[in-house]
Amino acid sequence: MSSYAAVLRTPHALSTFAAALLGRLSYGMVSLSLVLSVKDATGSFTVAGTTLALFGATGVVLSPVRASLVDRYGPRRGLVPMAALYTALLTVLALVTKEGGGPGGAGAFGTSGTSGALVGVLAACAGACAPPLGPTMRTLWGQLLPDRGMLRRAYSLDGVAEELLLVAGPLLVGVLVAYLEPAAGVAASAALVLVGTVALALSPVPFPVRASERRRAGERGRAPREPVPRTRPRGPGQPVVAAAGVGLCLGGLELLVVAFTDDRHRPAAVAWVLAALSAGSAVGGLANGAVSWRSAARPRLAVICAALGVALAGAGLAPNVYALGAAAALVGLFVAPALITAYLIADEAAAPGARTRAGAWVNTAVNAGSSGGTAFVGLLVGRVPPALCFVLVAVPALLCAAVTLYGIRGVATVQEPAERPEGDGAGQPS
Structure with a gap:
């Protein structure tokens, strides 16, 4: 446990990690919240399931594209606009499903094809804009901890925390639904991701810069901080x-x-x-x-x-x-x-x-x-x-x-060095 404490004692690590976890808690809540709110509004499990499938599909398929935008523009210019649009769409979904709810689950939507199409389009657009907080945090871990042994511990801590968020998210939704309408879970998810993303984007941890950006900055006479040299044995x-x-x-x-x-x-x-x-x-x-x-x-x-x-x-x-x-x-x-x-x-x-x-x-x-x-x-x-x-x-x-x-x-020509044991100085790529 002392090694994990050393990870969190790294300057800016705890505050940056806490911001990322706050935003990622939204992803632990949003799926169940969407299902419950859409079912409440439309009275149809079919519409609710289809909505969640569309939300998940666009989120998964377009994840590398959104991550590329963060790589290119950095967290402030890449993540924050995504989070703002994602939050706006979830807020609209929350308002629409709240208005559509009521006794019998009919309301403004009923169970018509038009209602399902509207909710589905909103959910698909929201999924397409979901900010990639997990991949961004892992990139920032690499900047915070150039030692590969420490980086592995940080990734382990990150992965376990994500598991706990996936368990805690539905529990929080259950508490909200017990006292409020299901749409409140969607609204809470929207608020969490916006606050967490903005806090993460404001982190002072330097983000890796592309070679083209370094050249342009060098031409202007203010080259950014060089990233830690990394071993690149093969592609991912x-x-x-x-x-x-x-x-x-x-x-x-x-x-x-x-x-x-x-x-x-x-x-x-x-x-x-x-x-x-x-x-x-x-x-x-x-x-x-x-x-x-x-x-x-x-x-x-x-x-x-x-x-x-x-x-x-x-x-x-x-x-x-x-x-x-x-x-x-x-x-x-x-x-x-x-x-x-x-x-x-x-x-x-x-x-x-x-x-x-x-x-x-x-x-x-x-x-x-x-x-x-x-x-x-x-x-x-x-x-x-x-x-x-x-x-x-x-x-x-x-x-x-x-x-x-x-x-x-x-690939016999490429050798990967093993990690040095703790106490041996700077770690090697694992």
Whole structure:
């Protein structure tokens, strides 16, 4: 824990991280808030589900584009306009669904196609403008902590905090809905993201500058601070593939847990089995940051993905929901370390002016993989024996391990130095 305290004691780290978490709490609240408010306004779960799907789709697909804008213009000129537009659209959604609510869920919308189209367009536009706070914060961590060992701890802390936000967000929505209308959750999400983004953009931490910007600034006689030299062994393709594989596994596992508990007439057990998965991921993430690894990041990612796949395949042998919960916790131990390591490799491989976009690609791969995994398992459940379903869901992680190892062996001319143990001075790229 002292190493994590050292991360937060770094000048400007705590205030910058707190601002990012405040804005990211909005993302933990907004999905449930949208579903509840749109359902309340339209009286239709179909409209609510479609609205959330459109919001998520534009948010995921356009994430690298938004991150590129932050890389190009910096947080103040890139993030703040996005947050302002995103906040405005969410506020309109909150007002519209509040006006449309009422007894029976009809109101101004009813259940007509026009109401669904209006809400869907607003949600899709809002998702397209969502500021990439997570990738931006990871870029700022790289500026705050040039030591690779400390940076890995910061990423671990960041990942665990994000897990907790995803748990805390729906709980806060539940509290709001108990006393106010569901649209209040959407409005609260809008306020959180605006305040958090502005606070993050005002952070004094210098943002990486593109080479073209450095040249232009140099021509004007005031070259900005040079970024810390970074090792660039290869592009971010391997961590993106690994993140997609982890996402496929997670999306498939969640649906398999639902099918498993339903088959044993214990549907309420879904919540605590998935909670065990999250708890295992949090423990794994903290442990990953606490250990001083001597191995390089890419082979470590291959080992973690292989372990994730083996644990997931073994979960299919669980005889009851209690054993499945324990197996889910074991699987979770490898989830956060895999994603943290993928983010580190992507950050290391990216040019200084493209690090936010590199992190956004990893994030996009996880989310897209999760959706694909859920769809894939939906085709398997009821047609394939449950144990075999778990094995098939584990295949992406095992393939990612093989692809990562093949990529390492395929580029023999590039060597990645292992991290130095703590106390050895400046860390090396992991």
